[in-house]
Each structure stands twice: as structure tokens, then as C-alpha cells.
Amino acid sequence: xxxxxxxxxxxxxxxxxxxxxxxxxxxxxxxxxxxxxxxxxxxxxxxxxxxxxxxxxxxxxxxxxxxxxxxxxxxxxxxxxxxxxxxxxxxxxxxxxxxxxxxxxxxxxxxxxxxxxxxxxxxxxxxxxxxxxxxxxxxxxxxxxxxxxxxxxxxxxxxxxxxxxxxxxxxxxxxxxxxxxxxxxxxxxxxxxxxxxxxxxxxxxx
Numbered sequence: 001x002x003x004x005x006x007x008x009x010x011x012x013x014x015x016x017x018x019x020x021x022x023x024x025x026x027x028x029x030x031x032x033x034x035x036x037x038x039x040x041x042x043x044x045x046x047x048x049x050x051x052x053x054x055x056x057x058x059x060x061x062x063x064x065x066x067x068x069x070x071x072x073x074x075x076x077x078x079x080x081x082x083x084x085x086x087x088x089x090x091x092x093x094x095x096x097x098x099x100x101x102x103x104x105x106x107x108x109x110x111x112x113x114x115x116x117x118x119x120x121x122x123x124x125x126x127x128x129x130x131x132x133x134x135x136x137x138x139x140x141x142x143x144x145x146x147x148x149x150x151x152x153x154x155x156x157x158x159x160x161x162x163x164x165x166x167x168x169x170x171x172x173x174x175x176x177x178x179x180x181x182x183x184x185x186x187x188x189x190x191x192x193x194x195x196x197x198x199x200x201x202x203x204x205x206x
Contacts, residue, residue, distance in 0.1 A: 014092065014096055017092075018020075020082075021085055021088065021092075022054065022085060022163070023050075023051060023054045023085065023089055023091055026049060026050040026051065026053055026054040026057075027046075027047045027054075028050070029050065029051035030046045030047060030050030030053065031043055031046045031050065032050050033046075034046040035081075037060075037178045041057065048113075051117075052124070052168060055117075055120060055124075056084075056141075058082055058124065059124060059127075061078075061082075062079065062082070062124065062127050062128055062131055063127070063170045064135060065079065065131055065135070066127070066130065066131045066135065066150060066153075067131070067150070069135055070135070071135050071136060076132075076136055079128055079132065079136075082124075082128060083125060083128045083129070083186065085122055086124055086125055087121075087125070087186055087189060088180055090117070090118065090121045090166055090190070091189070092113060118190070121190065122161070122187070122190050122191070125161075125183075125186055125187070126154075126157045126158050126161050126183075127154070127157070127188075129157045129161075129179070130153040130156070130157035130158075130161060130206070131153070131185045132148075132179060132181070133156060133157060133169065134148055134150055134152075134153035137175060137176060137179055138172040139173075140171060140172065140176030140179070141156075141169055141170060141171055141172060141176050142169070142170045142171075142172045142177045143168070143169055144167070144168035144169070151167065152168050152169050155168070155169075156168070156169035157183065160180050160183055160184065160188070160196060161183060161184070161186075161187035161191075163184065
């Protein structure tokens with residue numbers, strides 16, 4: 001308790017949530033199948049492959065869910081889980097973890113990889129919310145010409161994440177307003193706190 005009660009509880013919570021992160025399962029399997037435990041570089045490479053496979057999996061899933069209009073309770077809960085997991089995983093490994101705090105030995109490719117994964121995380125989050133707008137909360141929004149389209153949902157999602165106006169889709173109920181506000185909060189975390197941490201500080205040569 002040397003760091004106080006609040007920090008200790010928050011730390012325990014953050015560390016505990018890592019055990020329900022699906023990406024950890026993909027990393028574990030990849031390391032078991034593709035790495036030599038005695039070679040640290042092999043373990044790191046296998047872990048990254050596991051992460052990449054999970055990213056590809058979740059993108060295929062949400063694109064399929066949107067195009068095929070999957071609207072079951074299980075799918076909806078899983079999409080919400082992916083939104084949470086997407087934000088938590090990036091926060092944990094790029095802001096919270098011990099490795100994220102030490103940037104002195106970062107390689108150029110590692111910095112670039114962090115930037116790429118950030119862009120993918122933001123894009124995936126917006127795609128998940130587009131699915132929710134178009135499929136799950138369809139009646140909570142007013143669609144131009146009374147025609148809901150995937151393209152409208154995508155443009156609205158990206159515009160909303162940037163607090164920009166997109167007049168072809170508008171929330172008309174409390175639920176619609178709440179979900180758009182939820183996306184704004186998620187986007188705020190990505191585009192401010194995490195983005196500020198992810199961009200490496202450069203040293204001036206002047």
C-alpha cells in the first residue's frame with residue numbers, strides 16, 4: 001500500500017483485466033507453436049504474429065457481421081467486448097506496461113509498428129460503432145432519404161469520432177445519443193492520451 005489505496009486498487013483492476021483479453025490467447029498459442037522458449041527474439045516474434053492474426057480475425061469478423069447483418073445477442077455482446085478489448089489492449093501495452101514506459105531502446109521498426117497498430121485500432125473501433133449504428137441501433141437514428149446504408153454508417157462513425165458533423169445520419173433517441181457519446185469518449189482516449197504517448201519525442205539537432 002506504499003502507493004495509496006486508490007492506485008493499488010486501480011493497478012490490481014488493470015492487471016486483472018489482462019486475463020480476459022482474447023489477444024492473450026492468440027499470443028499464447030503462437031508462442032507455443034512458433035517459438036523456441038530459449039530464444040527471446042523467437043518468443044517476441046511469435047507473440048507479434050499472434051497479435052497480427054488476432055487483428056486480422058477481428059477485422060474479418062466485424063466486416064462480415066456488418067455486411068451479413070448479424071444481429072444476434074451473442075454477436076452484439078461480442079462486438080462490445082471487442083470495442084473494450086481494443087481500447088484496453090492498446091492502453092495496457094502502449095501506456096501502462098513497464099515496457100511502454102521505457103522508450104530508450106525502441107527500434108525504428110518498433111515505433112513504426114506502434115503507429116500502424118494505433119491506426120488499425122482507431123479504424124477498428126470506428127468500424128465497430130458503424131456496425132452498431134447500422135445494425136443494432138438502426139431505429140435510434142434518422143437516416144437521409146429513410147435509407148440506411150453501410151457507407152452512411154461508416155462516414156457517420158468516422159465523422160463522430162472526430163466530432164465532425166455528418167448531416168445524413170442523426171441520433172433521434174436517448175439511446176442513439178448515448179452510443180454516439182460513448183464513441184466520442186473512446187475516440188478521445190485514442191486521439192489524445194494514447195496518441196500523445198505513442199508518438200516518440202524527437203531531439204533537436206539545432
